[in-house]
Amino acid sequence: MNNEPLLRITELDKFYYVKKSLFGKTHEIRAVQALNLCIYQGETLGLIGESGSGKTTLSHLILGLIPPDNGQITFNQIDVLHLRRDVQIVFQYTYGALDPLKTVYELVSEPLKLHQIQFEGSLEDEVTRLLGLVGLSSGLMYRKTVAISGGQKQRVGIARAIASRPKFLILDEPVSALDISVQGQIVNLLIKLKKELGLTYLFITHDLKIARHLSDRLAVMHQGVLIEVGTTSEILTNPQMSYTKKLLGNLYNE
Ligand SMILES: Nc1ncnc2c1ncn2[C@@H]1O[C@H](COP(=O)(O)OP(=O)(O)OP(=O)(O)O)[C@@H](O)[C@H]1O
Numbered sequence: 001m002n003n004e005p006l007l008r009i010t011e012l013d014k015f016y017y018v019k020k021s022l023f024g025k026t027h028e029i030r031a032v033q034a035l036n037l038c039i040y041q042g043e044t045l046g047l048i049g050e051s052g053s054g055k056t057t058l059s060h061l062i063l064g065l066i067p068p069d070n071g072q073i074t075f076n077q078i079d080v081l082h083l084r085r086d087v088q089i090v091f092q093y094t095y096g097a098l099d100p101l102k103t104v105y106e107l108v109s110e111p112l113k114l115h116q117i118q119f120e121g122s123l124e125d126e127v128t129r130l131l132g133l134v135g136l137s138s139g140l141m142y143r144k145t146v147a148i149s150g151g152q153k154q155r156v157g158i159a160r161a162i163a164s165r166p167k168f169l170i171l172d173e174p175v176s177a178l179d180i181s182v183q184g185q186i187v188n189l190l191i192k193l194k195k196e197l198g199l200t201y202l203f204i205t206h207d208l209k210i211a212r213h214l215s216d217r218l219a220v221m222h223q224g225v226l227i228e229v230g231t232t233s234e235i236l237t238n239p240q241m242s243y244t245k246k247l248l249g250n251l252y253n254e
Pocket residue numbers: 016017018029030031049050051052053054055056057058
């Protein structure tokens with residue numbers, strides 16, 4: 001880790017306005033409020049918080065998918081709204097997040113075409129290289145994703161995310177839908193890729209065991225506010241906020 005943050009989030013606000021009924025008053029939801037956070041090159045920051053605390057909204061803001069109401073997010077000092085390929089996301093891929101009728105080849109080549117990535121050799125060579133990086137044989141290339149396992153789908157999702165050669169990955173519950181035995185393999189793959197490709201991770205999770213294994217620091221979100229940030233061992237062994245203590249208790253019991 002060096003001292004210049006890769007990602008700097010400053011005084012970020014995102015509010016949603018919803019009506020509870022057709023003619024009712026508009027209600028403001030403060031999904032992200034006055035949030036400040038730095039993520040450093042090469043680290044994994046785990047983001048924990050209960051459902052509705054604003055984790056997805058924050059990840060969409062970082063991806064530049066939605067604009068903030070206030071504040072700024074810079075990546076290497078450039079506003080994220082101008083970056084599309086340096087920041088990518090890995091979702092939970094087991095349930096339908098990948099088009100079941102597309103082949104592995106189509107899915108992995110899509111981001112290469114979209115971001116006009118330059119590579120040596122043919123498109124097929126590059127897809128083979130990416131599949132190799134995520135531990136998949138090129139023999140799977142022309143299979144539809146309906147015909148591959150959950151763990152293999154997750155690997156295809158990761159291959160898609162790294163295809164544009166990003167520097168930063170948001171991992172949004174990347175293993176929570178997988179069997180325990182497969183979870184370990186995917187976590188190890190993520191650790192290996194981080195080293196090999198020099199990646200930085202924001203890891204959103206409910207699973208404290210995996211958060212502890214993967215994260216250098218943990219950030220705790222509650223009702224849109226980042227209430228506590230610290231090294232993983234500080235947060236897990238000596239949380240300062242009573243909300244963090246309660247959340248850790250709930251997550252340990254899940
Ligand atoms: N498009 C939207 N329109 C209105 N309200 C929204 C929208 N998206 C999210 N919200 C609200 O903003 C708040 C934060 O939601 P968000 O999805 O970011 O939380 P989360 O921590 O990711 O939850 P989960 O762990 O369940 O995915 C919630 O109150 C949610 O209902």
